[in-house]
Amino acid sequence: xxxxxxxxxxxxxVPAWPGAYAAAIPDVPPEPPPADRAELVELLxxxxxxxxxxxxxxLLEQITARPDSPPRLLILxxxxxxxxxxxxxxxTRNAAAEVAAGWRIIRAALGHPSTIxxxxxxxxxxxxxxxxxxxxxxxxxxxxxxxYPQGHPRILLRSxxxxxxVGAGHWRSRRGEPKxxxxxxxxxxxxxLDPLLCWVLGTFLHTRRTxxxxxxxxxxxxxxxxxxxxxxxxxxxxxxxxxxxxxGQWCIRNGMLAGEMIDPQAARIQWDTDMLSLCPAVEPEAxxxxxxxxxxxxxxxxxxxxxxxxxxxxxxxxxxxxxxxxAAACMDCGLCSYVCPARLPLAATIRTMRQREAAGVxxxx
Numbered sequence: 527x528x529x530x531x532x533x534x535x536x537x538x539x540v541p542a543w544p545g546a547y548a549a550a551i552p553d554v555p556p557e558p559p560p561a562d563r564a565e566l567v568e569l570l571x572x573x574x575x576x577x578x579x580x581x582x583x584x585l586l587e588q589i590t591a592r593p594d595s596p597p598r599l600l601i602l603x604x605x606x607x608x609x610x611x612x613x614x615x616x617x618t619r620n621a622a623a624e625v626a627a628g629w630r631i632i633r634a635a636l637g638h639p640s641t642i643x644x645x646x647x648x649x650x651x652x653x654x655x656x657x658x659x660x661x662x663x664x665x666x667x668x669x670x671x672x673x674y675p676q677g678h679p680r681i682l683l684r685s686x687x688x689x690x691x692v693g694a695g696h697w698r699s700r701r702g703e704p705k706x707x708x709x710x711x712x713x714x715x716x717x718x719l720d721p722l723l724c725w726v727l728g729t730f731l732h733t734r735r736t737x738x739x740x741x742x743x744x745x746x747x748x749x750x751x752x753x754x755x756x757x758x759x760x761x762x763x764x765x766x767x768x769x770x771x772x773x774g775q776w777c778i779r780n781g782m783l784a785g786e787m788i789d790p791q792a793a794r795i796q797w798d799t800d801m802l803s804l805c806p807a808v809e810p811e812a813x814x815x816x817x818x819x820x821x822x823x824x825x826x827x828x829x830x831x832x833x834x835x836x837x838x839x840x841x842x843x844x845x846x847x848x849x850x851x852x853a854a855a856c857m858d859c860g861l862c863s864y865v866c867p868a869r870l871p872l873a874a875t876i877r878t879m880r881q882r883e884a885a886g887v888x889x890x891x
Contacts, residue, residue, distance in 0.1 A: 531825070531861060532673045533609035535648055538749045540615050556732045559631045563589065563596070566635035573727070573736045576797040579720040580780050581607055581857075582679050585632070588717050596637040598715045601686060602629055602724070604645045604652060605670070605677030608781035613742055613800060616752050617721050618652045624732070626659060628724030631731065636717070641665045642686055646672040674783070675859040679718045681827055687716065741795065744803040745770050755795045761802065762790040770804060778803040783860035784873075813869040816845060822862035822872055828855050832862035832872040839875045853879035 560566040570586040577584040582603065604614045617625050633641060643660065645653045647669035660667045668686055675681055722739060730736050741755045743765070755764050761779075762772055777790045780800050822832040834848035853876050862872040 531864070532671065535646070536610055536612060536750075538612065540612050540619055541750065541752045542620065557730070557734060559731055560635045562635055563637075566632065569727075573730050574723065574797060577720070578722040578726060578739065578797050579607065580784075580798045580800065581677075582718050582720045585717070585719065585723055589636075592714055595715060597639045597717045599687070600629075600633060600636070600639055600641045600717050600719055601682065602641060602643045602719045602721060603677060603679065603682060604643060604656065604721055605672050605682065606646065607675070607677040608783060608785075608801065609674050610744070610750070610782065611742065611801065612750060612752070613740065614646075614721055615649060615652055616740070617725055618655050621725055621729075622655060624728035625721050625724045626728070627732065628726065628728030629719060629721075631727060632719065632724065638664065639717075643667045644682060644686060645669050648672065675827055675857060675861070678827070678857055678859065680857060683716065683718070739795075739797060739799070741799055742801040743768060743770070744801065744805075746805055755799070757795055757797055759795045760791070761788065761793045761795060761799075764795055765790060765802065765804070772804065774807055775804045776807050778805070781860075783864060784858050811869050813871065815868065816842075816870065817868055819867060821865040821867070825861040825865045827859060827861070828857060830855060830862075830876075832876060833866075833870065835879060836870055836872050836875045839879055850879050850883055853883055856880055 560569050567586060567589055570584075570589075575584065575586050577587070604618065606612070606614055629641075633639065641664065643656045643665065645656055645667060647653065648671070653667065653669050657667050659665060670676060670682075670685060676685065726736070726739065737757050738754050739757060740752045741764075743751045743753055751768070753764075753768065761777065765772060765777075772790045777788050777793075778785045779788050779793070779802060780786070780798075782803060785801070785803070816833050816837075823830075826832060830852055831846065831848055834846045835850070835853055836842075837845035838847045838850055856873075856876045858873065858877060860873045862876075863870070863874070866872055
């Protein structure tokens, strides 16, 4: 992969699962697992039609996109999608039975395709645990170096699956003239599984419990907490129930690198709300002119020239200007803004460009 930063494992201890988890499970008989793809689709529509990760497409969307052919490969992604995320490790340590049950149910309903379980090679506990499920030739555990953003499905797919992308080769020179569109990786028969979706499915079939997901909560001066939250709850009400005040604080959803600032009064817990971070509000640091260091280009995992995209949006004179259509390839990892010594709003600008380009394509057919 191009770019990437290794942050190492978070130093915090993985929190125990919330004590209210067991007490809140209703006393109901388990539901029978789906027997085939059609029953799995109906079950997903009933309990969790949306994506459970900001970066992984919803399983329902992935299945219905290929109605005529079974997948040849499942990838269970147990890598942290953000450097500070403890959720994959916590799911392994505290709810592996439910995750494994959900994965097996999905695999059986889709015809028992081969499976790769991707884990961080520096997380020995998770690695050893999931090796127990790798008996037989159709399930393999692959330990990879979790250099951020290695856990992003697009990067992980490129790392794990053999074969060149469509339009193999560099789709543009880093310093040269860009082409209109980056290559798309030809993987229509591969499904990427989010472990949280497996947990939701496994839990529901055994307990009929639905509509809740664990959310990792940070606040200044304390370590992370994993709390079960009801989907649809106001973010402010959820944080207040934990004794946390949003007054004078920034609330950032889904990671300090790739997340977004939200209004906790207006926002709600969604299926893809992985993390909520509270930090003191500060005055934004003013940016300076581009110093042409090239760090953003070197860090970009998909080979974009972030400052050229920024120059196109800002109509800056004296800098190379990129084709705005390149913004479609951005993964929202935030590395360009992280490494920029001039403090330019590269990631936010590219995100806005991508949204405008997507809206233009949709409106124009």
